[in-house]
Amino acid sequence: MESYITLTKDIHKIKGNNKLETVLAIAGIKSIGNYKTNIAETTREYIAKKTGISFRTVKSIVPRLIENADFIFDKIETRIKSPNRYYFKKDGENYFFVLNSFFNETIDTKIKGLLLLIKSVCKQETNKYISERPYKGELNKSELANKLGMDIKTLDKYLKTAIKEGQIKMIPKGLLILNKSIIPDFKSTDQLSRLYHIIYDWCLDNDVIPPDRNDEITQSSNGQTKRNNPVLNAILCKTANMSDEEIRSLLNKRIVSKDITLKYIAKALNVNMHKTETKPLNIVIE
Numbered sequence: 001m002e003s004y005i006t007l008t009k010d011i012h013k014i015k016g017n018n019k020l021e022t023v024l025a026i027a028g029i030k031s032i033g034n035y036k037t038n039i040a041e042t043t044r045e046y047i048a049k050k051t052g053i054s055f056r057t058v059k060s061i062v063p064r065l066i067e068n069a070d071f072i073f074d075k076i077e078t079r080i081k082s083p084n085r086y087y088f089k090k091d092g093e094n095y096f097f098v099l100n101s102f103f104n105e106t107i108d109t110k111i112k113g114l115l116l117l118i119k120s121v122c123k124q125e126t127n128k129y130i131s132e133r134p135y136k137g138e139l140n141k142s143e144l145a146n147k148l149g150m151d152i153k154t155l156d157k158y159l160k161t162a163i164k165e166g167q168i169k170m171i172p173k174g175l176l177i178l179n180k181s182i183i184p185d186f187k188s189t190d191q192l193s194r195l196y197h198i199i200y201d202w203c204l205d206n207d208v209i210p211p212d213r214n215d216e217i218t219q220s221s222n223g224q225t226k227r228n229n230p231v232l233n234a235i236l237c238k239t240a241n242m243s244d245e246e247i248r249s250l251l252n253k254r255i256v257s258k259d260i261t262l263k264y265i266a267k268a269l270n271v272n273m274h275k276t277e278t279k280p281l282n283i284v285i286e
Helices: 009-013 019-032 044-051 055-068 100-104 109-119 141-148 152-164 191-205 230-239 244-254 262-268
Strands: 004-008 039-042 073-077 084-088 095-099 128-130 168-171 174-177 216-219 225-228 281-283
Touching (some): 009 019, 009 109, 019 039, 019 055, 019 100, 039 044, 044 055, 055 073, 095 100, 095 109, 109 141, 109 152, 109 174, 141 152, 152 168, 191 230, 191 244, 230 244, 230 262
Antiparallel strands (some): 004 095, 039 084, 073 084, 128 174, 168 174, 216 225, 225 281
8 A cells, every 4th residue: 555644634723824834744754754753853855855845945944843843743853953843742533544656646846735734624535515505515625724724815816726637526515636646545455345345436537526425434442443334345245356456447338427325326337235234344443
């Protein structure tokens, strides 16, 4: 599985100017760090190289990180002849996943920061933001700007650019992040996750709104995450012996709607839900 980082969903709460690039800088620093110790050692020059943010901007961002993001960092050690040392707090329960391939993509740095900010307020385990109070059936930009702690004019400016560059798509009552490096949920190596992400990527490639996964998620006493999804299990029984491309080909032939659910896919593939035995899938997320 491709390497990834986790970011707290509270990241939109950071304060100060250059919010979009500050968010990206924090993500870039974390991608350099040690996953087990939550400590990253790096220079301002390397942060700029890693994220694409200008060195001048990084130089202005770094001194204010602990002040603007004290809920993300325990402390930051500024050292003269050695790389700075960044101590990250643990993400807790509310976080999202970003593949490290994100940092290699040729996208404007402010747009990258905006994508991360929007992801932090998306519906759980999706890349969809749905307005609580839609404006004429569409995205309520004022509501989203308020949740992100941004000026609405700034949001509107970069949102238009993100849409033009194919990073965001407007959907009924909200928007959908299209960037494949910002994944909707934990991308495990198990067969159900493989199947869901084949479906998800196929949807993005074919201008279809991806279905929500909607797993039943419980935690055992030993901290193990248990997922159960009878519909996805049933689709897996139908496609278990198929390759990725064979599944995509089947979807090409059977899916005709732009707005689908897993139940719709099961019906389109002639999956018999009543005869399918479903078993909970246990996934441990460390």
